[in-house]
Amino acid sequence: MxxxxxxxxxxxxEAQDRLREVRLAKLEKLxxxxxxxxxxxxxxxxxxxxLHDTYKDLAVDTQTTDDVVVAGRIRAYRNDGMFIxxxxxxxxxxxxxxxxxxxxGMADILACLDIGDLIGVAGTVRRTKRGELTVNATTITVLAxxxxxxxxxxxxxxxxxxxxxxxxxxxxxxxxxxxxxxxxSAILRAVRETLQxxxxxxxxxxxxxxxxxxxxxxxxxxxxxxxxxxxxxxIAPELYLKRLIVGGLSERxxxxxxxxxxxxxxxxxxxxxxxxxxxxxxxxxEGMMELTEAIFEAACTAVNGGVEAQFGEHRxxxxxxxxxxxxxxxxxxxxxxxxLAISDVKEARAAxxxxxxxxxxxxxxxxxxxxxxxDLIEPTIVQPTHITHHPRDISPFAKADPxxxxxxxxxxxxxxxxxxxxxxxxxxxxxxxxxxxxxxxKQRESGDDEAQMIDADYVTALEYGLPPTGGLGIGxxxxxxxxxxxxxxxxxxxxxTLKPVK
RNA sequence: GACUGCGUAGCUCAGCCGGUAGAGCAUCGGACUUUUAAUCCGCAGGUCGUGGGUUCGAUCCCCACCGCAGUCACCA
Numbered sequence: 001m002x003x004x005x006x007x008x009x010x011x012x013x014e015a016q017d018r019l020r021e022v023r024l025a026k027l028e029k030l031x032x033x034x035x036x037x038x039x040x041x042x043x044x045x046x047x048x049x050x051l052h053d054t055y056k057d058l059a060v061d062t063q064t065t066d067d068v069v070v071a072g073r074i075r076a077y078r079n080d081g082m083f084i085x086x087x088x089x090x091x092x093x094x095x096x097x098x099x100x101x102x103x104x105g106m107a108d109i110l111a112c113l114d115i116g117d118l119i120g121v122a123g124t125v126r127r128t129k130r131g132e133l134t135v136n137a138t139t140i141t142v143l144a145x146x147x148x149x150x151x152x153x154x155x156x157x158x159x160x161x162x163x164x165x166x167x168x169x170x171x172x173x174x175x176x177x178x179x180x181x182x183x184x185s186a187i188l189r190a191v192r193e194t195l196q197x198x199x200x201x202x203x204x205x206x207x208x209x210x211x212x213x214x215x216x217x218x219x220x221x222x223x224x225x226x227x228x229x230x231x232x233x234x235i236a237p238e239l240y241l242k243r244l245i246v247g248g249l250s251e252r253x254x255x256x257x258x259x260x261x262x263x264x265x266x267x268x269x270x271x272x273x274x275x276x277x278x279x280x281x282x283x284x285x286e287g288m289m290e291l292t293e294a295i296f297e298a299a300c301t302a303v304n305g306g307v308e309a310q311f312g313e314h315r316x317x318x319x320x321x322x323x324x325x326x327x328x329x330x331x332x333x334x335x336x337x338x339x340l341a342i343s344d345v346k347e348a349r350a351a352x353x354x355x356x357x358x359x360x361x362x363x364x365x366x367x368x369x370x371x372x373x374x375d376l377i378e379p380t381i382v383q384p385t386h387i388t389h390h391p392r393d394i395s396p397f398a399k400a401d402p403x404x405x406x407x408x409x410x411x412x413x414x415x416x417x418x419x420x421x422x423x424x425x426x427x428x429x430x431x432x433x434x435x436x437x438x439x440x441x442k443q444r445e446s447g448d449d450e451a452q453m454i455d456a457d458y459v460t461a462l463e464y465g466l467p468p469t470g471g472l473g474i475g476x477x478x479x480x481x482x483x484x485x486x487x488x489x490x491x492x493x494x495x496x497t498l499k500p501v502k
Numbered sequence: 503g504a505c506u507g508c509g510u511a512g513c514u515c516a517g518c519c520g521g522u523a524g525a526g527c528a529u530c531g532g533a534c535u536u537u538u539a540a541u542c543c544g545c546a547g548g549u550c551g552u553g554g555g556u557u558c559g560a561u562c563c564c565c566a567c568c569g570c571a572g573u574c575a576c577c578a
Binding site for chain 2: 014015016018019022023076078079080082083085094096098114115128129130132134148149150151152153154155156157158159160161162164173215216217218261263264266267268269374412418419422450475478488498499500501
């Protein structure tokens with residue numbers, strides 16, 4: 001036997017090589033029988049679930065004359081292939097092969113099959129004495145001969161590392177994993193449909209940017225050879241999307257796409273993650289609140305059939321309107337600290353520290369408020385809640401609160417101690433915006449490498465006029481975790497970031 | 503980045519106080535045949551994550567490194 005280059009796989013062990021040899025021998029037998037084990041096309045007439053639906057009333061021990069053609073992966077192979085469990089995207093159906101009903105030559109093919117192989121089966125439908133819906137095979141077509149065995153048919157694949165590195169095996173073996181990622185798709189569709197139903201148009205903005213703005217985060221750096229310049233992977237699409245509102249491309253735009261933040265990995269953080277951001281002209285944060293609720297209601301309904309979702313012990317209800325409370329008010333209510341009555345920064349830091357927040361001594365007034373909220377209150381929020389009117393210090397793109405210039409028209413929505421949305425009445429005043437950038441630059445110079453860089457062109461865009469606009473961002477991965485009851489972000493991202501194996 | 507835990511056959515897992523490894527499933531050979539994790543008999547399958555060290559002897563003890571997980575830090 002001659003080894004082809006494709007089969008030189010240094011990662012496999014000798015034991016794996018032996019297992020492969022066995023299957024290669026069967027592949028050779030198939031070739032000898034004139035069978036192409038990797039054909040080009042196959043047409044089916046039914047899926048497994050369709051058969052179960054159609055024949056749900058078929059009596060036990062009953063043979064029909066209905067011809068069907070199915071295709072899928074062999075998940076179980078009993079009695080030397082007499083019984084096969086065939087799995088397709090909808091589920092499993094049993095295949096029965098008997099000398100008397102099998103077409104000539106099929107028995108030889110059957111003998112060359114293994115668990116894991118992809119096959120097509122033509123036959124008639126019956127229900128066995130034991131009540132199992134079954135296709136009595138007449139012909140069997142090899143659609144792809146496998147060269148490596150699947151994991152344990154009963155215990156499956158549970159090794160977390162293997163599940164992430166070889167996601168295809170995880171998907172073959174674990175129905176829960178398949179369901180989660182199908183739910184992910186359904187949620188994304190619901191988000192898009194909700195927005196499109198309201199007249200938002202989907203756009204795409206640069207992922208490689210010269211000035212990475214729109215969020216407080218460390219960026220990844222990459223390099224463009226021809227231009228010989230470094231570029232940053234975007235941390236947010238925000239500033240580009242608002243340029244589109246300035247341009248009047250649409251009064252309503254949204255983007256669903258990847259953001260990249262150079263930070264640690266955790267059950268809640270993956271360096272690349274999916275974000276939905278949308279901007280709507282002529283509305284403010286109130287309008288965004290209603291939209292936030294509508295999106296979550298739709299997304300939850302898409303995967304759970306209603307506005308409730310189970311997350312751990314918590315029964316979450318996404319039906320709007322959600323509770324809303326000002327950040328300073330809930331801080332005052334829970335800790336007794338009335339930050340609005342504190343004007344001195346040192347005093348604010350002392351109060352925050354006394355309350356139990358982690359204070360380094362460099363915080364601005366607004367950062368003290370946020371620390372207390374983030375450290376002490378955020379983790380306790382269970383049901384969807386809008387926390388509103390963030391301090392101006394931590395909100396460089398939000399309009400000031402007309403009632404108190406220390407605050408802004410901004411809110412973040414929280415659920416089970418997690419942020420699920422961030423929105424505000426967008427700052428549209430170019431002079432105020434430039435002042436905010438200058439403030440950020442000062443924070444940057446004093447060591448905060450996550451403070452915003454000045455994006456002069458963005459300010460120029462504002463000088464051409466951004467209408468009153470509401471903006472909203474939703475972290476899609478975390479939303480999916482909540483709506484599907486998933487504890488770790490790696491279980492909702494198909495190929496999470498992992499260190500390479502050396 | 504820090505701490506803790508884990509890494510044993512293709513998969514899922516045992517392995518005592520240090521004496522160079524076991525099971526089930528899968529594979530292979532055989533038996534059986536309307537099964538449901540099919541059953542029965544038998545064979546084979548291992549650089550115990552990697553590299554050092556201690557020891558007469560290391561899967562086990564020590565050190566370093568690699569990877570994964572959890573917690574924290576960083577971070578929305």
